[in-house]
Amino acid sequence: MSIDSIVFRKKKFVEEKRSTGRNDVTVNKIQRNQPGIAMLTAEIWLRMSMVKGLAVARSCTIAKHLIAYADIHFDVLTAVGLDESQSQQFIHASTHYIAATLAWLEHPDHHMLIYGYPTYPQRLSHISSAPLLLLITGDVSVVSQLQIAMVGISSAISIAIFFMPGLIRICCLRYLVMPLL
Known part of the structure; x- marks a missing residue:
């Protein structure tokens, strides 16, 4: 659509x-x-x-x-x-x-x-x-692009701090993108 x-x-x-x-x-x-x-x-x-x-x-x-x-x-x-x-x-x-x-x-x-x-x-x-x-x-077109998202988590900040650096590294390696961290 x-x-x-x-x-x-x-x-x-x-x-x-x-x-x-x-x-x-x-x-x-x-x-x-x-x-x-x-x-x-x-x-x-x-x-x-x-x-x-x-x-x-x-x-x-x-x-x-x-x-x-x-x-x-x-x-x-x-x-x-x-x-x-x-x-x-x-x-x-x-x-x-x-x-x-x-x-x-x-x-x-x-x-x-x-x-x-x-x-x-x-x-x-x-x-x-x-x-x-x-x-x-x-x-609205942004939602169809590659992204990292956390859905339905009320305490997202503490979970994001723990998991996001590793998740970003994995995504960067998979798509051969240099991480900014």
């Missing part, structure tokens, strides 16, 4: 917000046997990223099914494959986080890359715990 198509999808997201007149985030009021609630596509992806206990490929499939529905209600969540606990996680996802992320995505240099889409880094998609979403600031 080209950078132009990423920009087009981003414009589509902003237009979707404008056309629905929605500048807010769905309030956690999805209940059984109640009318459904319309959600922005990006909101569905963000909510699915917070559901625990699903393989990333399964989360991706479920999110794509949910996007096809005009309104989302509790019965839809179970119909697409979420169990009771996962449906509750989807329903009660942090509206503060979702609202802040949707506002963040409106900036032209902010992007959301989704697992299974061509823009998602191919090598990252092969790890066992690949994230469903990547929130990127800046040039």
Whole structure:
């Protein structure tokens, strides 16, 4: 997928917000046997990223099914494959986080890359715990270049100090690049 198509999808997201007149985030009021609630596509992806206990490929499939529905209600969540606990996680996802992320995505240099889409880094998609979403600031094409990254580690600084010098040496030897250290 080209950078132009990423920009087009981003414009589509902003237009979707404008056309629905929605500048807010769905309030956690999805209940059984109640009318459904319309959600922005990006909101569905963000909510699915917070559901625990699903393989990333399964989360991706479920999110794509949910996007096809005009309104989302509790019965839809179970119909697409979420169990009771996962449906509750989807329903009660942090509206503060979702609202802040949707506002963040409106900036032209902010992007959301989704697992299974061509823009998602191919090598990252092969790890066992690949994230469903990547929130990127800046040039999206950079994620497809050779890099060293630590994903999903909250105490990355101490681990990086220990492992990075050796990892950089290995990469430099493999690609015959002179290390700067």
